[in-house]
Amino acid sequence: MVNKFLCDFRFLLLAAAVAFIYIQMRLFTTQSEYADRLAAAVEAETRCTSQMRKLIDQISMQQSRIVDLEVKGLQRRVDKIQTQVAAVVIMACNRADYLERTIDSILKYQNVVASKYPLFVSQDGSDPQVRKKALSYDQLTYMQHLDSKPVQTERPGELIAYYKIARHYKWAMDELFYKHNFSRVIILEDDMEIAPDFFDYFEAAAALMEKDKTIMAVSSWNDNGQKQFVHDPEILYRSDFFPGLGWMLTRSTWNELSPKWPKAYWDDWLRLQENHKGRQFIRPEVCRTYNFGEHGSSLGQFFRQYLEPIKLNDVQVDWKSKDLSYLMEDKYVKHFAEILKNAKPINGADVVLKASNIRGDVRVQYKDQPDFERIARQFGVFQEWKDGVPRTAYKGVVVFRYPPPRRVFLVGPNSFKLLGIEGV
Secondary structure, three states: OOHHHHHHHHHHHHHHHHHHHHHHHHHHHHHHHHHHHHHHHHHHHHHHHHHHHHHHHHHHHHHHHOOOOOHHHHHHHHHHHHHHOOOEEEEEEOOOHHHHHHHHHHHHHHHHOOOOOEEEEEEEEHHHHHHHHHOOOOOOEEEEOOOOOOOOOOOOOOOOOOHHHHHHHHHHHHHHHOOOOOOEEEEOOOOOEEEEOOOHHHHHHHHHHHHOOOEEEEOOOOOOOEEEOOOOOEEEEOOOOOOHHHHEEHHHHHHHHHHHHHHHHHHHHHHHHHHHHOEEEEEEEOOOEEEOOOOOOOOOOHHHHHHOOOOOOOOOOOHHHHOOOOHHHHHHHHHHHHHOOEEEEOOOHHHHHHOOOOOEEEEEEOHHHHHHHHHHHHHHOOOOOOOEEEEEOEEEEEEEEOOOEEEEEHHHHHHHOOOOOOOO
């Protein structure tokens, strides 16, 4: 009985051991499968994380590249705005040979500063040779003004050319200021050559215009700039008389002028008090442009006497190093008055002979326009007035060299008062 019980008990123990072993094996198998699945999940998560990081890195790199490109593009635009001084436009019509000479003169000095001074040719009309000549240059942009409207002159016998020129100027300025969005424009004509320091001169003048809003425009021209009347290429003057012939104006000034631009004689129109409103112009003593156009709309008027003998500056003036603050309105009155006060007065007949025999600067006072014309005729300088102002005058004073380096001041009846000079 006992033996049987022991046998049954051993059997039960064996069965329990087998069951235990089976359960342990199943449990091990389950744990192994779970471990494998867990390992696979961890590996998958690791791969996913790695891929996600790579994707984030790629996105970051792309964003960095986009930002860099945007920054560089913005910087280029800012640099362009900051470095661009003015557009330069050559006003042309039907003189292809003149235009070629003008373009070649400009490109000689413009190539190294092309980004600061984009070059344009604006042609009025459809002369095929002018168009062909302008388009033969890769360094410039060609514009064409075609206007078929008939011209009605206001007075009998007037040349319609002056009306067409005024239309062309307005169209070209509107294009450059409003379509091309330039802040300044330098206007040249198709019969001009420029000086070596032409662009440096206008860059320095542009900075001056930004500071002093009483400067309406800057010109490269001196009407009394003939060889016998000039000496110092570094001297600049303020003038109440618009010189023209190579000049720069700003968009803010054009905003004012464009709506009321005249039908003809635009340059004389700018010389009217109602249009310049007491603002003044900067001009050099020695011209930075030379007008070689004997044949044109003016039919060679005054060419041989006044234009052909003009002295074109041939000295490379370092304008960036020059202090031009003396040209600011508040300083210039005192500056000019001091120079004038120090000039020796002469009067009576033979003022030319007297001026030649006196050492240092001299001044001659005139009573009115006829008296000025008489004295100017003796020296050989411009006699013309516009709206009460002699050519080149500042506060009624016309200054020129005779003979160089002596300065001669032709002084108006109210000039001393306007300059605040007393006791002379």
